[in-house]
Amino acid sequence: MVEAHYMPFLPWSLSWLAPFIGALLIAVAWMLRVRDERVYGYTSVLSILASALVSSYAAVNVFSKGPLYAGRDLMWVSWLGVSLGTYYDGLSALMAVVVSWISLLIAVYSVKYMEGDWGYGRYFFFFTFFVGSMMLLVLADNLILLFVGWEGTGLCSYALISHWYTDEEDKWVGRPGRRVLGYPMYFEPSHSGVRAILFTRVGDLGFLVGIAVLYTVAGTFNIVALASTAPEWLSSLASKGVLLLTLLILTLGALAKSAQFPFHEWLVTAMTGPTPISALIHAATMVKAGIYLFLRLTPILVAGALALTATPDYTIVSSQLQSYYTIIAYIGAFTAFMLASMALVSDELKLILAYSTASQIGYMFLGASASGLLLGAEGVISGFSHLVSHAIFKASLFLIAGWLIHVAHSRFIDPMGGYAKYMKLTALALWLSGLSLAGVPPLSGFFSKEMVIHVAYTASPLLAVAAITAAALTAAYTLRVVVRVLHTPPYTGAGARHQEHHLGEAPPTMLIPYLALALISLVIGLSWPTLSEVYSKMSELTLAIGSPVEAHVELSGLTLATVAVILATVVAVSTLYAIVRANLYALAQKAPLDKLYNFLYDRWYANPIIYMVFLGGGIRATGLLKEADIGIDYTYHSLTPRAGSLGAWILRSLHRGRTEYYITLYLISVAVIILVLLLAR
C-alpha cells in the first residue's frame, strides 16, 4: 500500500467544510429574515458545487499519486487523539465524488421543486448541512469525526422527513385510516421524523459503545491507526471472547442507518419528506452511510485476521469473524428478499422505491459480508460498485417520482398511467433507471448485482439463491411500476382526464438531473470494462486492501442463470400488464390471495409488532413508573407529615396540665431510669 501524502487542511477539507459554510450562511440569512428564495437555493448549490469540485480534484490526485491525508495534525480533542483529518483513499475519494455530484444535481432539482414552499430556507439549510455531514462521514480519518458526520446526517434526515410538520393529509405515507392490530399504518410527517431519529439512534448508540470498546483496546479512534494495529486488537478482543459481540454492537449503527431488518421500518415512512430528500438522503447517500462504514471496516478486519495467520490467535479471531459475517450476510439477504416482496404489492410510488432501497442495500451488505467470509476484497468491491450503481439509478427514479406525483396530484400509482405519450424523455429516463434496478444488461445495475451474486455464491450457494430470488422480485416490482405508469391506462379513472392538460415534461432544471442520472447508468454499464479498471485501481488505493481486485463480471453458468431469471420476469410482467392488461391488483385482493396480499401490504406486520413491544411496553412502563412516583410523593409528602402530626398529637396529649398525670409519669420515668441503671451494672 502506498503511503499517504500529507496535505494542508485547506483547501483539501473544503469538500466537507464548504457545505457547512453554506449552511451557516443560510442560517444567518434565515435569522435575518431574508425573503428572497434565490439566496438560499444559490448558496446551497454553490457550496455543494465547491465541495464537488474539491472532491473530484482530490480523487484525480488520489488516482495519480496515491492516498491524500489532509489536516492530520489539526487536533480537535487531543486527549482522544481526534483530529480534523480528511482522508482520501480509493474508497473514500470515489465515494465523495459520487455523493457530492449527486447532491449537486439534486440541489439543482430542488431549487425548482421547492419553489414557493413555506419552509424554503429551512429546507436548504438542512439540505446543505446534510451534504456537509455526509461528506465528513465519508472523509473522516477517525471514528469520532465520522460519528459527528453520522449524527449530523441523522439530524438533517429527521428535520427533512418532518419538513411539512403541519401534517396535512396529502403529505402522509400509507392509506389514511388503515390499521393493523390496532396500530395505524399511516404516518404523518412529524410522526415519521420521530420514528426515523429514534430507530436510527438505537443503532448510533450501539456504534458509540462499539467504538468505545475499540478505543479501550486499541487506544485510538484513527482509522489508519486502527488498520495498522488490527492484528493486536483483534486478538485481544477475540481472546476475551467479545470480538463477535463488539462487532455486532458496532454494526447496529450501520444496520439501523442503512435500514436493514429489523430497522427498515423508519426508512419506509421517511417518504413523508419532500421527494428530492427521499432521492438524496433516503436513497442515494445517507442510507449508504451504514454500508459505507461496513465497507470501510471490513478490509481492516480481513487484513487484520490474515496478518494473524501464522499465530495461535488466528483460529479464534477467524471463527468469530466467520460468525459475525455469516450473521450480517443473512441479515442482508433476508432484507433484500423481505423488502422486495413488499414492493410487489405496494401502491404508493415512493413507498415502492423505499422498499427497493432497503432491499438493494441488503445486496450490498451481502456482498461485503462475503468478503469477510472469504477473507478477500472482492466482496467489498462488489458491494461498493452496487452502491454506486444504486445511488445513481435510485436517485434518478426518485426524482422522476417527484415529477410524476406532482402531475398526478397523488402519491398512489393507481391514478397514474399512460404517461409515456406525454413525456418521452421522462419515460426514457424511467426505463433506463428501472431496467438498471431490475439488473438488465447492459445497464450498470446488472454488472454490480452480478458481482454481488457471484461473490455470494462463492461464499455460500444458499445466499446466492436468496439473492437471485430477490433479483427476480426486483425485476417484477420494477417492471410493474414502469409499465403501469408509462404504458397502461390509470386504474382509477377519476381525475385522469382533467390532468391531461398539464401532463408534460418537467421543467429543464428538474428534467436534466434525472435524465442525466439515467443516462449515466447506461454509460457506466456500457463502459464497464473501463470502469472495472477504475474499481480495480481503487481497491489498490484503499486502506487495508492495497492490491488490485478484479471487478469484471465473468460469463459463467451462474450469470446466465441470473440473467435468464431476470429477463423472464421482465418479459412476463410486461406482458401481463401491457398486453394482457391483467388487473393483478384486483385479483390479489380477492380470496385466497388477499391474506398474502395484506401480509405483504402491511409489511409483514413488522411495524405493529415493533410498536406493540416497544411503544406498548414503553407506555405501560411510563404508566407504572408514574404510579410509583405518585406513591413516592404520597409517602414523603403526605404519609410522613401525617405520621409527624400523629406523633405530635400523642406527645401533646401527654401534656394536658393535669397534675396527677404528671406525677404518675414522673414516677414511672424514675422507676425506669433506676431499673436501667441497675440492669446496666
Add this chain to the structure above:
Amino acid sequence: MKELGAPVLWATIAVPTLLAIASQVLGFRSRQSVRLLAYLSALTLLIPVPLVVYYLGYKRVGALVDPLILDLSAYNIGFIGLVLDGLSAPIVVGISIVTALVSIYSVKYMEHRIDELHGEEVRVPGLNAYFILYNAFSSSMLGMAYSSNLIGFFIFLELSLITSFLLIAFYGYGDRLRIALMYFIWTHIGGALFLAGTLYYGVNAGSFDVLLVETMEYNRVLASVDIGGLATLAPLFIVVGLLVKMAVFGVHMWLPYAHAEAPTPISALLSPNLIGIAGYALARFSPTMFPQFIADIRDLLVFLAFVTIVYGGFVALRENDFKRFLAYSSISQMGYILLGVATLTGFGVAGAMLHYLSHAIGKAVLFMVSGVFITEMGGLRNMLLMGGLARVYPTTAAITLIGFMHLVGMPPSLGMWSEILIVLGLIGGYNPGAPSSLAVIALLVIVAFMVTATYSFIAMRRIFFGPLRQGRASKGGEVMDEFKIAILIIAVSGIIAFLVVELLIEPLRASVNPLLELVGGG
C-alpha cells in the same frame, strides 16, 4: 497555577449583588435603570468565561487563584479561598453564561409575573428586590464552584438555598408557599447531612481545605484521618446529602414541585445550574475525603445512575405540564452526571463535568422557552394544548431543538462530547472482559440514552409540530426581542463550545488525573 492580580473572582460574586442593593437603596426603580442593572450584572457574571478561555484553555495554566484569601487556620477551618481549575471550569462557565443571560431574560418575564401577582392582589417585592435575590443566588452558585474549602462551600450552599427559597416563595406559581417550604426542608436535609459528615472530617483533620490554595494540590490529610467507627457513616452522610441535592431517584420528589413552580427564570437556574453542582462536589470531594468508600460503592452508584436516567425519563414522558416535564428531565439528566462521576475514570469524570455544562445550556434554553409561552400565550404550560407552534414561533422551535440536542447528545451540540466521554469512561472503567458483561453495559447504555432521545423528540413533536390549533394563526413574523435573543445566545454558546471543546477538555484532563490518583486510578 496562577495567582490573579486582583480579586476578580470575589468581584464576580460580590459586585452583582452589591449593584442590586445599591440601586434599591438609591431608589433607581425605573424600567431603564433595572434594565441597566440586569445588563451590568450580566457583564460581571460573564467575567469568568474569558478567564477560563484565556488562562486555562489557551495558556494552559493549571488553576487560577484569587489573591484574597481568608486565613481561618487559627480556628482549624483552613483558608477560605476562591480558585478556578479545569475541573470547575465547565461548572463556572455554565453558571456564568446561564445566570448572565437569564438576568437579561428576567426583565420582561418578571415584569409580567409581578404584574400578574399584583393582578391577583398579592403584594410581592418589586423587580429591584428580585434582582438582589437573583444576583445573590447566582453569586452563591459561583461561590460554590470556586470554593477550595468545605466550609466556604457550605456557606455558599446555604446562601443559594435561602435566596432560591425566597424567590420561589415570593414569585412562584401554584401553592408556592407550601412548595417553597418543601424545597427548603428537603434541600436543607441534604445540606445538614453534608455538613454533619463534613464536620467529622474537618474537625478531625484540623482543616476543611480540599485544595491547598498555596500549591493547588489536594489536601491529603482529609483522607488520612482515622475516623474510626464512623468511617462508613460520615462519608455516607456526605454522599446521601449530595444525592438529595442532585435529586437522584428515591430522593427526587421535591424537585418536580420546586423546579416546575418556581418563576421560570429561577427554574432556569435551579435545574441547569444548582442541582448539578452537587455532582461536581461529589467528584471533587469524595476522592479527597473518602477514596476507599467511593470506590467501594462505585457499582451501586452506577446502578443508581442508570435507574435515575430511565426513571426520570419515563416519568417525564407522562407529564403534560411543560415545566414539570422539564423538571423530570432534569432528574434524568442528573443520572448522567452521576454516571460519569461514579465510573471514577478520567473520561467519566471529565464527561460528567462537561455534561454539567451541556445540560446547563440545554435545560436553560428549554426552561426559557417554556417561559416564552407563559408570557406570550397567556400562561400556556399544558403540552396537550400545544402543537404546531413552530408555525408561530419558528425561531423558538429552532432554539428548542438545539436545547434538546444538548440533552440527547447530538452534534453540533456540546452534549455529544459529554456523551462520548461518559460512555468511554463507563467502558474503560468496567473494561468488559466477557460477552455477558459487555452485553449488559451496551444494553444499559442504549436503553438509558434512548429514553432521553425518546422524550426529547416526542416533546418536540407535541409542542411544535402537527396542525396548529384554531385561533393561533401567526400574526406576522416572530418578534425577536432581547428576551428571546438571550435564549438564542445560550443555545449558540453550546454550539461554539462544541467546536472549541478543547479549551475545556484539556484543562479537565490536567485536573482529573491528580484527583483520580487519590482513588488509585487516573
